[in-house]
Structures are given as C-alpha cells and as structure tokens.
Amino acid sequence: MRTDQGEEWPMSEMSGRCFCGACTWRSAGPFLWSAICHCEDCRRAASSDFVSWFGVPRSGVSWVGPRTLYKSSAKVTRSFCGRCGAPLSFETDVFPDETHLYAPTLDRPELYRPTAHIFWSERVPWLELSDGLPKHPKGLQDAAAAGKDIL
Ligand SMILES: [Zn+2]
Ligand SMILES: [Zn+2]
Numbered sequence: 286m287r288t289d290q291g292e293e294w295p296m297s298e299m300s301g302r303c304f305c306g307a308c309t310w311r312s313a314g315p316f317l318w319s320a321i322c323h324c325e326d327c328r329r330a331a332s333s334d335f336v337s338w339f340g341v342p343r344s345g346v347s348w349v350g351p352r353t354l355y356k357s358s359a360k361v362t363r364s365f366c367g368r369c370g371a372p373l374s375f376e377t378d379v380f381p382d383e384t385h386l387y388a389p390t391l392d393r394p395e396l397y398r399p400t401a402h403i404f405w406s407e408r409v410p411w412l413e414l415s416d417g418l419p420k421h422p423k424g425l426q427d428a429a430a431a432g433k434d435i436l
Contacts, residue, residue: 299341301390305369308352310386313345317383319397320425321418324404330363331372334409337388337399343376346384401425 299316302309317340327336351367360378365371375385388397402408405420414420421428 299396300392301386302392303350303366303369303371303373303390305366305371307368308348308350308366308371308373310349310373310390311347312341312384312386314341317341318425319388319399320401320403321399322403323406323408323412325407326357327404328407328409330357330375331387334412335402337397338375338385339388339397340380340383340385343382343384346374346386401428403428 299312299314300310319337319339321335321337323335327338328334330336352364352373353367355363355365357363362376363372364374364376366373371390372387373390374387376383377385388394388399391397399418401418402414402420403424404422406422419428419433421433
C-alpha cells in the first residue's frame with residue numbers, strides 16, 4: 286500500500302508526541318495492525334467518540350518525558366502525559382509483545398491508514414460512516430477467528 290505521499294506503508298521508524306510535546310515516543314516499527322475502535326473503554330479513556338489505534342512491537346518503542354502509567358485493569362496499563370494529560374498508549378498482558386499507540390499522536394498523521402472498524406457493536410448511536418472499511422462487531426482477534434482478513 287502507498288500513502289498519499291507515495292511512501293510505502295506500513296512504515297518503519299515512526300515517532301509521535303502528546304498534545305503539549307513534553308512526552309515523545311519513537312518506534313522502530315513496523316505497523317502490526319491498525320483499526321478504529323468504538324468500544325466503551327476506548328471512548329472513555331480518550332474522552333472521544335472513537336479512537337484510531339495501531340500496534341507496533343513493544344521492544345522497539347522508546348519514550349521520553351513525564352509519562353504517567355495507569356493500570357486500568359488487571360492486565361491493562363495505559364499511559365498519558367503527566368503534564369497535559371493526552372492519552373498515549375495501551376499495553377495488555379494478552380499481547381505482551383505489542384504496544385498500542387493512539388494514531389493522533391503520530392508526528393506525521395498522514396501516514397496512518399485504518400484498515401477496519403472494531404467493536405462496531407458498541408459505537409455511539411448517532412454515528413454514520415460510509416468509508417467502505419470492514420466493520421467488525423468485536424475485536425480483530427474475533428474477526429480473524431471468523432476467517433476475515435484483518436490487515
Ligand atoms: Zn503533554
Ligand atoms: Zn477499544
């Protein structure tokens with residue numbers, strides 16, 4: 286796949302930052318998957334109607350700045366900027382090799398391409414989309430288990 290800028294996607298060597306810029310991240314890449322999540326947890330954690338995510342190998346992610354970790358459940362650690370509060374990441378023991386990053390933190394957001402909507406069953410009731418992307422009722426694992434192509 287190529288982006289509008291003619292670059293190969295998935296990219297490697299990505300970087301991003303929080304709203305105030307105090308927290309930055311770098312990733313050696315590549316994108317493992319990308320999706321827009323409509324689940325209630327994501328909506329509440331980001332105070333957003335839905336959230337654009339992507340996954341990268343956790344071993345290739347580095348952080349700088351006053352990042353605050355928040356253990357939101359037994360297996361999940363989220364992080365946000367300790368200065369401006371912008372949400373930054375999601376990590377779960379279920380996928381110990383992955384870090385999930387909020388696509389809007391990318392320094393170059395034009396590089397992001399969502400490939401699906403997930404937890405479409407939990408979407409806000411007013412939302413109407415005609416983007417042509419697959420809309421999975423639950424997560425990508427469920428979609429993959431059902432034989433759907435997820436990336
Ligand atoms: Zn910040
Ligand atoms: Zn979610």
